[in-house]
Amino acid sequence: MASLTQLIAEHSTIAPADERWLVTLVAEWQLWADLSFSDLVLWIPDEDPAMWWAAAQTRPATGPTAIDNDVIGECLAYEFDEAVLIAGETGEICELSENRLQAGVPVDIKAVPIVRAGRIIGVVECHTNQMGIRMPGELEDGYREAAGLITGMVHRAEFPVSGQSFNQEMSPRVGDGVIRIDALGTVLQATPNAITCYRRLGIQSHPLHENLPALTQRLAGDPVEPVGESWRSLFLPSEVTEFGIEGVRGAVRLRVVPLRTVSKPAGAVVLCRDVTEIAQLDRKLVSKNATIREIHHRVKNNLQTVAALLRMQGRRMTQPEARDALNEAMQRVSAIAVVHETLSQSFDEVVDFDEVADRVLRMAATVSIAMDTDGVRTTRTGSFGPVPAQVATNLSLVVTELVQNAVEHGADGGNSNVVMHVERDDRQVRVMVSDDGVGLPEGFDPAATGSLGLSIVRTLVEEMGGTFVLHNRVDVPGAVAEVTVQL
CATH class of the missing domain: 3.30.450.20 (PAS domain)
Structure with a gap:
């Protein structure tokens, strides 16, 4: 079924401002339909003034429908006794004789032209089913009185009334x-x-x-x-x-x-x-979110304490292998702490992963100084964007290991560069960490290496349903690690 804007583009030449007015009318006209107990059909003019196209339709939630079928896309042409054509020609509201039979049902029909800045930009046809309408009373009379005022406002292009947009699901009806x-x-x-x-x-x-x-x-x-x-x-x-x-x-x-x-x-x-129940649920949700953020904050503090202890223990080590192992463990714990710190400051269970990645790169640069490779520069291109919390922890460890591996093995003692390039779409994120160092030895097999870091990367990437590839760069020195993770 064609949309209102599509039908206007195909059949009418009304101005863009008038088109926006009609779109807004259709977004707000359910109030009019419910108060008048009427089906509403919006007709738009063709270039030929004797032709009109049905462009939108709604039914009342307060009474029986008068139009069983969908009429959007239908055309009225040269039927000069129709209320729509009469209203479109005269610019006046047109009411046909009461209780006109429509599919065997008595229906009242009223056509309301929309006159905006002296132009007739459309006609709203109101069909009121008289067979199943509620018995007249104060409630019904009040509804009809309000609907009558809205009818006049629609005719003068004063309805819909301007105002900020609201959540349609929450708005009262x-x-x-x-x-x-x-x-x-x-x-x-x-x-x-x-x-x-x-x-x-x-x-x-x-x-x-x-x-x-x-x-x-x-x-x-x-x-x-x-x-x-x-x-x-x-x-x-x-x-x-x-x-x-x-x-x-x-x-x-x-x-x-x-x-x-x-x-x-x-x-x-x-x-x-x-909205009492909704308000109660909102309060519970706010309380739950505050509790979750506090938990993330405490986890972050505990992890930072563990990282500090590992750092202190590493400084006391005299054996280089033991000191390096403790430093690597400290970086892994610190990377997880960064994720929990970000979650402790967020109302959503998502992480702005660009901040996490940048902190990982800064930590790697600090490590490079300790390793006497102070010429290593770490940079990021591209954006991770928001990452779900259930993915963020594993992904933080993966990028930590890749950057750390590039700094340790890609640095060639001189001015080296480690670049993290990110490509993101709705379904996945692709991370490429490259260096311009000596590259991988011939015949290197990542799956056969005994590196704990690469083993961690392979395991976590498999858990996230992704792929991991490590190879030398083409035409230039250095290596590149590529990880693709499903979001």
Whole structure:
């Protein structure tokens, strides 16, 4: 099924700004569909003014559908008795005779032209199924009154109302609860679900005829009198606002959509959603994250203590082999400590591995000074980006061993370079550590060597489902180790 933007590109010549307006309308028009109990179809004009294309469609969550099939992509051509063509021609809202049969179902049809800066950029056709519509009552009448105001705003290109974008999954909807307020903030109507939401915040009585900004201010524990301007602006805004309130027994999320007549503000529709359980889960998650970060912090401290002990013990060693072995162990422990330090400062179980790699390179440069190879320069090109925590520890050990191996065996006593080059995509990361030293001896087999470091690399890379290759560079002196790891 073609998207709205694709259909506009294929069939219409409306301006880019008008296209963005229609895209925003479709993103926000579910409120209109639910309050009017109507299916909505957006029609866009063809270059031929007698042809219109169905570009978007939605159904109400509050009542039965009037259109069983999907009409997106269909064309109305030269059917001059159709409401869409009449509205598109005259620029006026067109209503057909009541209870027109559609697939055997009585349906009311209304076509609302969208007039923006004097141009008709589209027509929204409203289909209301009269067969299964709810019995008229105060709730239904209130819904229709609000829907009527939105209809006029759509006609004048005043809906959707501007405002910052919000998380659609968290945003309240009509079914969650609706409060209708007038231009002073007085409650004109509240659905049962909305009343339940406010009882979560602590009210005992029905909020009808209450001033909603003042009521909410009290429930939020802000006793300032008179009602603060910040609270008034939340409920009587010039653009859509969305915010959360916590009360004595729960939490509620509110979305305020301002309404207008032709000449003045007409209050707002306030959508309410009980998010008590979500708020409780969020608090538990924050507590859990804090605990995990503290654990990482303590592990890092313990590992740094172990590394310091290994460093002290290495300095006391008189045998070079023992001193080198302790220094290598110290570097491995320090590399793991860096990962835990990064995790202790993060809210996510991911590691900014560029920082880890750079610290490994700095440690290797320090070791090169101790080895009398102070001419070794270590650099990194490319970026690891964020790496999952379950991969980061093993990967830190792998790059530590590769860099350490390049410094120890690739340094040729003079001005040597060790370069870590990184290539990353969504699925894997490729690391190449190269030096410009003497290179590998002829017939060298990494699998047959007794090197503990290379053995560690092979084992960890296999655990991560990756590959490890060690070979001489082509046309220039030195060796290169290549590791590819799945993320």
